[in-house]
Amino acid sequence: MxxxxxxxxxxxxxxxxxxxxxxxxxxxxxxxxxxxxxxxxxxxxxxxxxxxxxxxxxxxxxxxxxxxxxxxxxxxxxxxxxxxxxxxxxxxxxxxxxxxxxxxxxxxxxxxxxxxxxxxxDAQTSFYLDNVNTEHNYWGSSLSPSHQDVVKSGKVKVTVPTRxxxxxxxxxxxxxxxxxxxxxxxxxxxxxxxxxxxxxxxxxxxxxxxxxxxxxxxxxxxxxxxxxxxxxxxxxxxxxxxxxxxxxxxxxxSQTGIAGRRGGLWGGRWGGLWKGLWGGLWRGLWGGRTINQIMVLTYAERTRAYHYEEVFPDIRVSWMVGLTAAHFANEQDMMDREELVPMTEQMKAQWRSNPNREADRKAGTPPLGTLACALAHYKAWQTAAASLSGREWLVILEDDAQPETTSDELLRDLSGIAPDVELVFLGERHCPHGYGSTAYAITAKGAQALLDTPFMYNADFYLDVPKIKRECLAPHFRHQPTEANGTSMTKLLARPSTSS
Incomplete structure (x- = not known):
């Protein structure tokens, strides 16, 4: 400084x-x-x-x-x-x-x-003055001698340092x-x-x-x-x-238009003051929380059906590429593979005590798939808790989340969320049905609360824990499996994410 x-x-x-x-x-x-x-x-x-x-x-x-x-x-x-x-x-x-x-x-x-x-x-330069646009406070002043207002002003120049x-x-x-x-x-x-x-x-x-x-x-x-x-x-x-x-x-x-960046929601709208600035879409630019990145959970053999980078050009998209359940002999083998998602002995014991475990088996739910999906989301929560500031969201998508929104809409809607909300459902299934982890946004605080919950349930259950305040938005994504066997996430085990 x-x-x-x-x-x-x-x-x-x-x-x-x-x-x-x-x-x-x-x-x-x-x-x-x-x-x-x-x-x-x-x-x-x-x-x-x-x-x-x-x-x-x-x-x-x-x-x-x-x-x-x-x-x-x-x-x-x-x-x-x-x-x-x-x-x-x-x-x-x-x-x-x-x-x-x-x-x-x-x-x-x-x-x-x-x-x-x-x-x-840092250097010096000749800077050309605009002497004609008095009503616009000489807005045509420029470095370029070819700027039309500079030419009209007779190319009057001064020497100034550059910063x-x-x-x-x-x-x-x-x-x-x-x-x-x-x-x-x-x-x-x-x-x-x-x-x-x-x-x-x-x-x-x-x-x-x-x-x-x-x-x-x-x-x-x-x-x-x-x-x-x-x-x-x-x-x-x-x-x-x-x-x-x-x-x-x-x-x-003004206080009539912006969602508090650190939380306080001031309500209202831009009031037309920012001519040409997103058409007033980003109510929360200065006050509301913004999106750090979109993280897509997938696996190597998977065809990337939805080109999220093209749909959301203004938001960073990363892909957490995992292994399928087929890479493991059994559930214990998956839990012991510490080079992927290290599970502590406490986490393993908690998982084995899952009260729904046997019921899931009888219902035909593959235990490897349930564990793989839970670990994938767990890894994403670790990323959120470690990397987000208090004013950011991490949007987590399973790779069969079909976008029905744009960058502007997603940024706008998440920026207007009340400051005490730490988890926002973005898919059509969890609200009102109470199941599905296809698409949601989470804060660092919300992610840490999920990480502090005993590791013994599937991802859908974690998203309903009472420790954090949740909110539903109109669906921005729709669960649309692109394989005959349904969601690919029943196969996935997370490993470190890779940016696209």
Whole structure:
């Protein structure tokens, strides 16, 4: 973190940082080459040894943002009972005074970088001013000399330093922080995004608000196809990139519209303030819980009937690939194979004491299949308990869960769930029939509660334990077996997941 802007370490699990480029403009020349910038994220190899020096704070309940206005005073509404940090990068010197003013109003929370252009290395550049769009606060200022507003303004330029976004992420955020990047940089996104996609810093970013411009305004020469591949790479690595257009009016996140990220449900809706921002679909972006990933339980011999990556392009999809029951001689052999899902002696004893075990045998339920399915879900719960933050869901699907939803719908509906709910059924069978583990979403707390339950029942039973609060949503998935013998999950035994 920059000198003079340090604080003592604090709890970071529910922390939040807002890195707000407002607007970030770009560099056309400097002390390092663009290829070097992507190979060494900070343009100087020695900087790669830097470590995060800041601990960040929970997101506030309301926050007003301004886009290309030059008036940053609406940040005054951000605290409102919460704590946060904001880094403001602005290349246009017209707005230096406004930036310094809001920084003074919020010491140790706002860090202003006036007369600085955000890019992917530290250098200097010529930045072209927009002098014609007074009604839009000079929104056409750009690095590119070919930008139409720059041309209309007579290509008036100033020299400004560039600020390395990757370095900012590396020095000032941690993996546990909620990091939101707002990027409206008049074409330089075609330079920065491919670089970010190939850097380790990409895993520090949770959400990216990015307005996309003309590819010819970029300076490196990346094509639109390369840019789209980079966006797809960001999404695969866990970065949410909703459709976004940066309006020029004051935008306020009011208490009438957002589900509390740390739990509090404020109700209402966006009220139309975010023009072009998902059509108001993601009520919970700032407040509600989001999806860490979709985990699909399957086995190696299985044909992947449903292409979840195509259905949910904005959500990371991983596949937990297991072995079939046919790989084991008997139930005891399955329990003893510790290299797959290690079962403690206590777990084995609990499983043998299952009161429904003999009844299942008489009913023809294969004991190996029941155990395999239970272990698969158990492994998924271990993943959820170990990797989720307090504001995330893990969506668990058996591989015969037919999607009847979209990324936007799934994200929207889960973001609006009440804060005390830890398990949400997403399939058509469990609600109202009370059986089926085809599709559900779970939190770290909910997963830990299931792991603490004696291991002696099938997966369906665990999902009904009274330890956690549950809720049913309208079906987002439908149980649709793709094999004649019914659900493939009667065959599956989990082993470590593999990302697609």
């Amino acid at each position: 920059h000198p003079g802007w340090r604080r003592s370490p604090i709890e970071t699990r529910d922390a939040c940082s807002l890195i707000w480029a407002q607007p970030m403009e770009t560099a056309s020349n400097g002390s390092c080459s663009w290829s070097e910038a992507c190979r060494w994220p900070f343009c100087r190899a020695e900087l790669s040894t830097l470590r995060p020096t800041t601990q960040l704070f929970p997101w506030p309940q309301t926050c007003s943002l301004l886009s290309r206005q030059g008036d940053y005073t609406p940040l005054a509404s951000c605290p409102n009972g919460g704590k946060w940090e904001a880094l403001l990068v602005e290349a246009n010197p017209r707005f230096d005074s406004a930036l310094h003013q809001v920084e003074a109003q919020h010491p140790n929370q706002v860090k202003a970088m006036p007369s600085s252009a955000a890019y992917m290395c 390395n976004l990757l370095r900012i992420l590396h020095e000032q955020t941690t993996a546990k922080d909620l990091v939101i990047v707002k990027m409206d940089i008049e074409g330089a996104e075609f330079d920065i995004i491919p670089c970010l996609a190939n850097s380790p810093q990409v895993r520090l970013v949770d959400k990216l608000f990015m307005e996309v411009h003309d590819p010819s305004w970029g300076l490196v020469g990346n094509s639109e196809q390369e840019f789209r591949r980079a966006q797809a790479s960001l999404r695969r690595q866990g970065v949410a990139i909703p459709a976004y257009n940066s309006p020029t009016l004051l935008q306020t996140f």
